[in-house]
Amino acid sequence: MKTPIRLQQIAWTLAACAFSAVAAAADAPPGKPLFTTRCGMCHQTNGMGVSILSRRPADASKGLLEARDDLSAEFVYVVARMGTGNMPRISRAEVSDEELREIALYISRGKP
Amino acid sequence: MKQVLPPGMTASQMDRALKAMARVVGDDWVLATDLDRDTYLDHFAVDEAAHAAAAAVAPLTAEQVAEVVKLANAHKLPLWPISRGKNFGYGGAAPRLKGSVVLDLSRMKKIEFDTENGTALLEPGVGFYDLYDYIQQNKLPYWVSTPGNSWGSVIGNALDRGVGYTTYGENTSKLCGMEVVLPTGELVRTGMGAMTGSPTWNLYKYGFGPAWDQMFVQSNYGVVTKAGMWLQPAPESMIGLDMELENVGDLEWSVDLISGFRRDGLLVQSPSIGSWLRGAAVLTSRKDWYDKPGALPDDVIAAIRKRFGIGWWSISLRFYGYEGVNEAAAAVVQAAFAKKSQQAFKVTRWKQGMPLEPTPFQGFPVTFPLANAAWHGGRGGHIGYSPVLPSNGRAAMDQFRRTYNRYQEYGMDYHGSFSMSERSITNVNQVLFNKDDAEMMKRVNGFFRALVSDATERRYGEYRTHIEYMDLVAGTYDFNNHALRRANEAVKDALDPNGILAPGKSGIWPKRYRNLRT
Numbered sequence: 001m002k003t004p005i006r007l008q009q010i011a012w013t014l015a016a017c018a019f020s021a022v023a024a025a026a027d028a029p030p031g032k033p034l035f036t037t038r039c040g041m042c043h044q045t046n047g048m049g050v051s052i053l054s055r056r057p058a059d060a061s062k063g064l065l066e067a068r069d070d071l072s073a074e075f076v077y078v079v080a081r082m083g084t085g086n087m088p089r090i091s092r093a094e095v096s097d098e099e100l101r102e103i104a105l106y107i108s109r110g111k112p
Numbered sequence: 113m114k115q116v117l118p119p120g121m122t123a124s125q126m127d128r129a130l131k132a133m134a135r136v137v138g139d140d141w142v143l144a145t146d147l148d149r150d151t152y153l154d155h156f157a158v159d160e161a162a163h164a165a166a167a168a169v170a171p172l173t174a175e176q177v178a179e180v181v182k183l184a185n186a187h188k189l190p191l192w193p194i195s196r197g198k199n200f201g202y203g204g205a206a207p208r209l210k211g212s213v214v215l216d217l218s219r220m221k222k223i224e225f226d227t228e229n230g231t232a233l234l235e236p237g238v239g240f241y242d243l244y245d246y247i248q249q250n251k252l253p254y255w256v257s258t259p260g261n262s263w264g265s266v267i268g269n270a271l272d273r274g275v276g277y278t279t280y281g282e283n284t285s286k287l288c289g290m291e292v293v294l295p296t297g298e299l300v301r302t303g304m305g306a307m308t309g310s311p312t313w314n315l316y317k318y319g320f321g322p323a324w325d326q327m328f329v330q331s332n333y334g335v336v337t338k339a340g341m342w343l344q345p346a347p348e349s350m351i352g353l354d355m356e357l358e359n360v361g362d363l364e365w366s367v368d369l370i371s372g373f374r375r376d377g378l379l380v381q382s383p384s385i386g387s388w389l390r391g392a393a394v395l396t397s398r399k400d401w402y403d404k405p406g407a408l409p410d411d412v413i414a415a416i417r418k419r420f421g422i423g424w425w426s427i428s429l430r431f432y433g434y435e436g437v438n439e440a441a442a443a444v445v446q447a448a449f450a451k452k453s454q455q456a457f458k459v460t461r462w463k464q465g466m467p468l469e470p471t472p473f474q475g476f477p478v479t480f481p482l483a484n485a486a487w488h489g490g491r492g493g494h495i496g497y498s499p500v501l502p503s504n505g506r507a508a509m510d511q512f513r514r515t516y517n518r519y520q521e522y523g524m525d526y527h528g529s530f531s532m533s534e535r536s537i538t539n540v541n542q543v544l545f546n547k548d549d550a551e552m553m554k555r556v557n558g559f560f561r562a563l564v565s566d567a568t569e570r571r572y573g574e575y576r577t578h579i580e581y582m583d584l585v586a587g588t589y590d591f592n593n594h595a596l597r598r599a600n601e602a603v604k605d606a607l608d609p610n611g612i613l614a615p616g617k618s619g620i621w622p623k624r625y626r627n628l629r630t
């Protein structure tokens with residue numbers, strides 16, 4: 001049997017700790033801090049993207065992009081600019097092409 | 113998206129205007145490719161193309177904003193200012209008037225923090241996450257009032273009368289002093305800021321003579337380039353009282369009780385009473401529960417509630433401040449509820465030094481509520497319908513019943529909440545839809561219009577609306593044959609003779625485009 005989850009928890013609380021850019025380590029690859037500040041609100045702990053991706057392919061392991069190894073840089077770039085499902089498109093004013101390339105490289109672990 | 117143009121403008125005129133603006137902001141910050149235009153569409157809208165932008169221009173400083181606005185006048189080019197443009201449910205980054213150029217202020221990210229007074233002078237690009245991180249990094253004893261979608265801008269949210277969930281939740285009322293580029297390109301400061309170098313700009317709201325801050329809220333009278341925000345001092349303690357209400361009808365007495373506590377000031381936070389779908393749509397998809405069209409039947413609703421252990425309605429009350437005061441206040445509320453219901457509150461206690469609960473109740477920025485757009489599977493979307501009611505149980509119950517019946521009639525799943533202010537309730541209803549379901553999409557417009565018409569019959573107006581429905585909603589404010597609209601438009605024409613700033617915003621059209629009112 002599944003443990004009941006209280007609504008006030010559901011409404012606001014999905015995990016024990018919130019995302020904070022402060023946590024980005026200084027020696028991380030350049031894409032990492034960029035990913036945290038530009039994408040982390042949805043794609044790190046507690047984010048909308050994590051929540052949707054975890055349930056959509058019915059595979060919770062797909063939720064955290066940083067833990068995946070099946071994404072190419074090209075795919076990351078295209079999805080960010082063109083949006084997908086419930087993810088809105090990200091403008092160049094919000095994340096420049098240069099920044100997005102760094103982020104895509106980081107998430108794809110170097111796969112073009 | 114291929115190039116779209118505002119009425120009466122040719123492609124070469126647009127090209128000339130954008131080239132002139134590029135000389136101010138730099139070539140990189142005029143965004144005018146097909147792909148750029150797509151990135152300013154409203155991803156959650158019923159019809160994205162209806163409000164497509166021609167391009168975006170992204171200045172870095174107030175001086176650049178003023179220059180761009182002057183050029184817009186010279187070229188008669190309509191601009192649509194956004195702070196971060198995450199106004200999902202109300203239009204995202206997209207302009208009211210198709211073919212406008214988005215004035216994207218998201219690069220303007222300066223924060224000046226007055227630690228002694230607990231105020232922050234913010235540029236529009238500062239997001240809730242940015243401010244939260246700034247406070248953490250600098251270990252400042254203040255909390256941010258974050259909305260359910262905190263991806264956006266602190267200023268942008270306050271300028272659309274957005275809300276958070278702490279005692280400082282009415283964000284627009286925490287604005288204090290602005291810097292604004294008027295539609296002619298002149299830079300003004302409001303309140304005490306009108307005195308050069310005044311140390312009280314962000315401390316006293318009114319200045320001398322007329323006070324204008326609210327004039328720039330939900331209007332098209334200026335581009336805000338800086339604004340002061342008051343921040344809540346981190347409290348010594350917090351007490352949470354949470355209750356699941358079993359029956360639909362429990363809404364009435366609980367609203368009456370909370371209304372009393374909001375009026376007499378015992379409860380300073382604006383709580384929201386929400387229905388069962390609020391959590392279910394964030395955590396699960398509809399197909400997990402039901403695979404037929406039409407509104408969810410009662411047995412499915414019962415199954416959802418059972419699985420999550422929730423009521424028809426859920427109430428979350430929060431008390432902030434000194435521990436002894438909170439304990440006393442919570443005891444009064446508990447005693448009043450005990451007279452109405454056998455059920456006890458779930459009580460949580462937090463004190464300084466304990467880890468924070470990662471929710472807007474403690475000023476954490478979040479985005480996961482946006483996951484509710486995936487409720488139907490498919491490409492999700494949502495529009496918000498939010499009429500303002502008097503603060504009493506009868507009015508809430510009556511409004512709920514009519515709204516619920518409309519959801520049933522149009523075969524949509526009810527997602528409503530009642531946000532309790534000191535003298536009024538904002539009844540926020542999310543209309544969640546599936547953009548890949550053509551049959552459902554045909555129903556959305558009629559449904560929304562029926563909701564507005566029901567509210568108007570009771571003389572309830574919306575507090576905020578989607579760009580597509582701004583004329584509809586403005587039209588319901590009809591006293592003396594729409595005298596306020598005439599007044600708004602007289603001000604508009606005086607401040608913006610060329611009609612370049614956000615034409616049509618909040619139903620206010622400049623003379624030049626007035627024939628476009630729908």
Ligand SMILES: Cc1cc2nc3c(=O)[nH]c(=O)nc-3n(C[C@H](O)[C@H](O)[C@H](O)COP(=O)(O)OP(=O)(O)OC[C@H]3O[C@@H](n4cnc5c(N)ncnc54)[C@H](O)[C@@H]3O)c2cc1C
Nearest residue numbers: 195196197198199200259260261264265268269274275336
């Ligand atoms: C699931 C979900 C939950 C949500 N929860 C909440 C919530 O709890 N509380 C809440 O308030 N909202 C909520 N929203 C609505 C919305 O997403 C937020 O209010 C968000 O903060 C608005 O986006 P923004 O801050 O980027 O503002 P923007 O989109 O930048 O601005 C909002 C509007 O203000 C005007 N404007 C912006 N900047 C300027 C400027 N500098 N000068 C002049 N005019 C300007 C523009 O017309 C713009 O359209 C929710 C939305 C969804 C989908």
